[in-house]
Amino acid sequence: MHSFMHQNSWRAAAVLSAVAALSLSALPAQAVTSTVDLTTLTPNDLASTLLGAGVTASNVTYTGAPVASGTFSGGAASVGFDTGVILTSGSAAGAMGPNSLPNTTTANGLAGDADLTALSSVPTRDASVLEFDFTPNADTVYFEYVFGSEEYLEFVGSDFNDSFAFFVNGVNYATVDNGGVLEPITINNINPGSNASLYVDNPGTLNVEYDGLTTVLTFMAPVNTGVPNHIKLAIADGSDEVLDSGVFLKAGSFSTTPPAGPAKVTGGGKVAQSDGDVTLGTQVIRDEQGLRGNLQVNDHRNGARFHGHSVDSFSVTGSTATWTGQGRLDGADGYTFTATVADNRQGNSAKKGSADTVQIVIRDAGGAIVWENASLDLWGNVTVHQE
Ligand SMILES: [Ca+2]
Ligand SMILES: [Ca+2]
Ligand SMILES: [Ca+2]
Ligand SMILES: [Ca+2]
Numbered sequence: 001m002h003s004f005m006h007q008n009s010w011r012a013a014a015v016l017s018a019v020a021a022l023s024l025s026a027l028p029a030q031a032v033t034s035t036v037d038l039t040t041l042t043p044n045d046l047a048s049t050l051l052g053a054g055v056t057a058s059n060v061t062y063t064g065a066p067v068a069s070g071t072f073s074g075g076a077a078s079v080g081f082d083t084g085v086i087l088t089s090g091s092a093a094g095a096m097g098p099n100s101l102p103n104t105t106t107a108n109g110l111a112g113d114a115d116l117t118a119l120s121s122v123p124t125r126d127a128s129v130l131e132f133d134f135t136p137n138a139d140t141v142y143f144e145y146v147f148g149s150e151e152y153l154e155f156v157g158s159d160f161n162d163s164f165a166f167f168v169n170g171v172n173y174a175t176v177d178n179g180g181v182l183e184p185i186t187i188n189n190i191n192p193g194s195n196a197s198l199y200v201d202n203p204g205t206l207n208v209e210y211d212g213l214t215t216v217l218t219f220m221a222p223v224n225t226g227v228p229n230h231i232k233l234a235i236a237d238g239s240d241e242v243l244d245s246g247v248f249l250k251a252g253s254f255s256t257t258p259p260a261g262p263a264k265v266t267g268g269g270k271v272a273q274s275d276g277d278v279t280l281g282t283q284v285i286r287d288e289q290g291l292r293g294n295l296q297v298n299d300h301r302n303g304a305r306f307h308g309h310s311v312d313s314f315s316v317t318g319s320t321a322t323w324t325g326q327g328r329l330d331g332a333d334g335y336t337f338t339a340t341v342a343d344n345r346q347g348n349s350a351k352k353g354s355a356d357t358v359q360i361v362i363r364d365a366g367g368a369i370v371w372e373n374a375s376l377d378l379w380g381n382v383t384v385h386q387e
Contacts, residue, residue, distance in 0.1 A: 035092040037070035038062060046071065046085045047132050052255030054137040058228070064128030065108040067091045075248060076312045078206040079146050080216040080290030084251040089126045089162055089237040090244030095148070097207030104150050104209050105242040116236045119172060119184045120163035124236035133228040138256035141168070141229075143219045149187055149245035151238075152212025153201070156191040162245035163187075164235035166219055173221040187238075187245075190214050210246065216290050218259055261387045262287045263316045265323070265341060268296075269380010271358055271373050276301035278373055280358065282339065282382070284323050286314050295327065295339060297360060297371075304330055304371065306362055308337050316386045319343040327362075334365040343384035356382045 038046075043062035049071055051057055062069065069085070070092040076082040078097060086092050090106030112124025134141075151162050163186045165172040175182040176189050176198065183189050190198050191212070200206070200213045223229045235247050253259060268281030277300045284293035295308030308327035315322050322340045329335045340359045357376040364370050 034074055035070050035072045035086060035096060037068070037092040038066040041070055043130060043132075046130055049083075049085050049251050050143065050249055050254040051134075052143075052252040052257065054256035055134050055141065055254055057132045057134045060130070060132040062128075062130050065091075065106075065110055065126070067093070067106065068108060068126070068128040069130065071251075072248065075208070076291065077310055078202075078208040079148075079213070079248045081144065081146075081248075081250040081253075082312055084253070085130075085249040086246050087128045087130060087164070087233060087235045087249070088244055088246035089128065089235055089241075090246070092246070094244050095209050095246045095248075097209055099202050099204045099206065099209055099211060101209070102150065102154065102211060103242070104244050106244055107241045109241070112236045113234050115167065115172075115232070116163050116165060116234055119165055120161050120186055120238055122159050122161050122238045124163065124238060125241040127234060127236035129232060129234040131230065131232045133230055134254075135228050136223050136225060136256050139223060139225045140258075141219075141221055141223050141254065141256055142258050143253040143255070144216050144250040144259050145174075145219060146214050146216055146248045147185055147190070147245070148202075148208065148210030148213040148248070150209070150211055150243040151187045151245060152210070153191065155243065156187055156193070158188075159239045160243065161186050161188050161238040162236065162243070163238060164233075164245070164247045166221075167230075167232040167234070168221040168223060169229055171221075174217075174219055185214065185217070210244075216250075220258075260286070260316070263314065263321070263384075263386040265293075265316075265321045265343075265382060265384050267341075267356075267380065267382030269356075269378045269382075271375060271378055273301065273373060273375050280360070282308075282341075284311055284314055284321070293323070293325070295325065295337065295360070297362075299371070306330075306335070306337070306360075306371065308339075316384060319384050321384045329362060329370065335362055335370070337362045341378075341382045341384060343382055345381065356380070358382065 043060045047057045047060040069087045073083045113127035116124045166174040265284040271278045282295045291311040293311045297306040311325045342357045355377040362371040
């Protein structure tokens with residue numbers, strides 16, 4: 001009882017300080033996560049953002065506050081994918097980074113959701129619910145998502161157990177394996193003490209407001225091929241209506257095609273140009289923690305140096321990989337790059353076959369090409385690996 005009272009007084013103070021901070025919210029637009037909510041968009045816009053190959057949708061409805069849900073962009077380095085749909089128990093805009101408060105709150109004064117109340121075992125408030133019918137061309141659907149919350153870490157293990165669920169034909173398939181039992185994904189089921197490998201803490205390191213997030217999770221559900229099925233995507237606050245939670249759904253990922261598995265590119269060497277050498281090295285990784293990597297290019301003809309420090313997209317087809325990202329040219333920010341490598345030799349020791357090739361194109365903020373290599377053959381080795 002003592003601890004419950006303590007938490008309630010803490011939460012009351014939290015809400016007051018959150019309101020006070022909102023009046024100071026004329027911060028520069030430095031967040032990488034921008035949002036457009038349902039005061040501008042329609043529920044159909046959200047469904048069409050989510051849809052990928054093999055699925056069509058109809059009868060789209062939304063129940064909840066228009067400010068609570070919408071689309072987002074710029075999430076690659078924080079959420080783990082760049083664009084998609086966001087549903088929250090507060091406001092979509094409140095998810096934008098940086099992480100400036102421990103307790104960002106939008107109290108919408110709305111009801112909860114009976115299905116979420118049943119799953120989370122606490123009363124729910126401020127529910128946001130997107131529902132639609134969809135017709136798949138195969139018997140399984142997938143999408144990728146990330147859950148984040150301001151309830152982290154202060155209210156892990158409490159009744160303020162914000163929750164979400166994705167019901168397909170009435171069954172929630174957004175679950176986590178807790179000792180052989182499938183349970184809904186909540187604050188209390190994914191945190192540093194429970195399914196810790198799926199939890200990412202945000203002590204200000206990620207450019208998103210939520211204090212903690214899950215890794216990129218894959219949703220998978222059995223469906224009836226070729227006929228309408230129903231999906232209900234729902235999120236709500238637990239017990240009271242403060243401290244926002246949100247769920248990010250990757251654009252185009254609602255599909256009958258499973259998401260790409262782990263992949264990696266490593267290696268480097270020398271690319272001889274007609275008038276001098278370029279050396280380069282790279283590592284690109286896609287795994288359960290998302291996309292990351294780096295790219296170093298040294299142009300020995302003129303001393304130019306490029307450091308690619310982020311990975312925004314990455315695709316692998318056979319032994320060829322292409323990725324894009326952002327970086328610094330001679331120490332100056334604001335550049336993007338596209339890199340394509342072909343891993344023609346299987347390992348450094350195999351001298352037969354054609355050389356590996358590397359093509360790197362660097363663009364300035366206006367999109368103009370400022371650097372690219374003309375000769376592609378690599379004196380060295382790159383390895384492209386996909387599971
Ligand atoms: Ca709320
Ligand atoms: Ca926060
Ligand atoms: Ca917090
Ligand atoms: Ca909450």
